Amino acid sequence: MLAAMPPTPPVAGPRPGAPDRDRGDACPGALRLHRADDGALARVRIPGGLLTTAQALALAEAAEQLGDGRLELTSRGNVQLRGLADDAGAGLGARLRAAGLLPSETHERVRNVIASPLSGLDGLGHADVRAWTRELDARLCASAPAAGLAGLFLFVLDDGRGDVAALDADVTLIATPDGGALLRLGRAATARRIAPGQAPAAAVAAAGEFLAAVAAAGVKAWFVREAAGLLDPGAEPLPRRAGGAPEVGPFAGGLVAGTRFGSLGAAQWRALAAASAASAGELRITPWRSVVLPGALPGAAGELAAAGLRLTPGTPWELATACTGAPGCAKSLADVRADAARALDGAGAPGLPVHWSGCERRCGHPGGEWVDVLASGPATYRVTAHRISGKTTTQDLTTEQMAPAAAGARRTK
Template sequence: MLAAMPDSAPSRLSTGGPVPSGSGDACPGTLRLHRADDGALARVRVPGGVLSADRADALLAAAERFGDGELHLTSRGNVQLRGLDAACGGALAELLTAAGLLPSAAHERARNIVASPLAGLDGGHGREGSPALGRLLAELDGLVCGSAAAASLSGRFLFALDDGRGDVDALGADVTLIAAGDGCLLRIGAEDEVFRIPSGEGPRAALLAAETFLRAARDSGAWRVKDLPDDVRAELVRTVGAAAGPAVRRPRPRTVAPPAPGPHGSADAISVDVPLGRLTSAQWRLLTGTARRHGDELRLTPWRGIVVPGPFGRPEDAADALAALAAAGLITAPGSPWTGVGACIGHPGCAKSLSDVRAEAGAAVGPVGRLPVYWSGCERRCGHPHGEWIDVVVTPDGHRISHVRGERRDPPQTVRDDPAALAAAVAAARGRSL
């Protein structure tokens, strides 16, 4: 199984010490809460999306004690707690530190690591690489927390660990490690050229790339590799490549393939999607209880879903678990109308949002479309997906609908104040049912 920082890892948290400001980076964390219209917001980094059942219980306890009682999944496999009292910061930090979820005050916003959630579970690329990928995750998280320089990484900077299937490689991370035979490949940003390195050197190479980026970004103020000027980015790749290994060409995947909801492997795991990424306390308890009865682990995905590793013993046991989760309102099969539907928090939770996009997304739900759709309440488009999707953005002139393919965007269509016409336009843009 994948493994995050071990429970025995020493804590470097010092709640009385200074927390880096991030040079203007406003990404929320756990120690620096973000003010929203529905209360304060905390974003808890969960490297690789990997949670033990006990740590999942701690997150729910924090949501119920300090917030609105719900857990909100992000597009990086992290968890947001909303509706918090702005004065709860110290007590929240204590609770999360005791659970092992906050190993370093200085690095809590830098621990952005996504990993292939089905590694080792479905008989595919990940089965052979799962133990190695788990070690890479634990080592990379530890190296990031142990690097004084890495504390300056923006909360937007992203590491990815891909088991070879290309799922998280397609997300456009700043530094990506890809399992490849008995070694791994290192990708910087969206470059088609990758560097072959021994597997055991992967985490240290990834950290070196991040630290080199920080030096390259000093004058530009860039928070991510893609923000660097072209010549600076090219020099960064040359510098990292000189310290890594031989270069090979491997274009980054353009299509994102999240785990399909349902069973995987021979009762090795089950996967569920979460409508709009929002989990009630009852749903979270059901998921945590399911994990505790089987593999004692949850894997939060960058597509606002959750994988529960088994073993489940028999296919019938996996089917029973999925039936209970479906009855609780989670997506357990690809044919759900909610499959592929996402949205930002919208109004009234966000003051910048021009409408209640979650309600609008729910009103427009119909037969599942060929493409995912994401609704944004303003031009910031917080949490939008990667790859190919239908982008719905609220503007003062109406809802702008466009087809996005990576960096390309088709000419948009704008629908004004007509819910029926809006639903029809979104359905048409998404294409025929799968």
């Protein structure tokens, strides 16, 4: 389906100056909450972004009754609840178990699985990877070693179209025309050939190989890219990575609803659930912080647009993201979402992915080529275009200067 990707130089293995992993993995989960300035935060893993209508409604009720009433979509297709009380973990866990969203307390933070969001809906791809998603999730939860994976370790299931394969996950499966798959480890330039029916099992086995290899080498690593050279990547050529988020709006198999920075009020979330209930009874959260509604009825687009969802393609909001920023995060130097919204509502056009960050951590930023808009003070920003050919960084800009600089960086070739 996709042209062969030319070989690239191998990624260097562990070296001096690699990330310090002695501090432990503090990634939040559904049971282990993270303390923020606006209250505790819970991250609920949604493998493949797949939700039933009932599960979506359970999340809305949890946000309203335990948190601040909002739900956040993450770059791994998961859902975050904010403004929780410090002791809300037990009550949230009970709700999630009842909804089928917490199949394992020991493995809940390692269920990070992204899948091609339009798989099985538009006639593209070589497989409907929803079956892979469910099998991989079950195998992860049943694997004792898998509980030792970091909370950001990522599995990606690409149906062959090349959309999510571009996300540079730790373990990537790419469906092939014969019913099998290619398995890519980290950022390797080649892959392993996987026989039909073996893809999810091979993904879990690869994660186990990674854990065993770093333990044997005495390396402290959370991600496969930090342990390159310790694993055999295979010799199969990779398909060229096309990348690309699905365009918002209706399509032949349903519709895609966009959000503003992945933040949804409970009323908006309920509107999405109602639209799903009237059609296929399913929602799919994408890593681009949008929601796919399979088989959505023709009138759903107007109702969702009236609720504040984005249904018009081709606006500057496409592929635009931002961290929480102030006042929710104490580390943020600015209210980046407010500043970003003003910039995006002005003149401009979509282009490269762009991400606003309130501090050097750059939480939630995209991979690949992207534009980095980093707060350097309460009203100043630096704009950096990260491209394959190199990067170009501006000096400190005022908030007003930042908007045209970011727009220009998105379209600069």
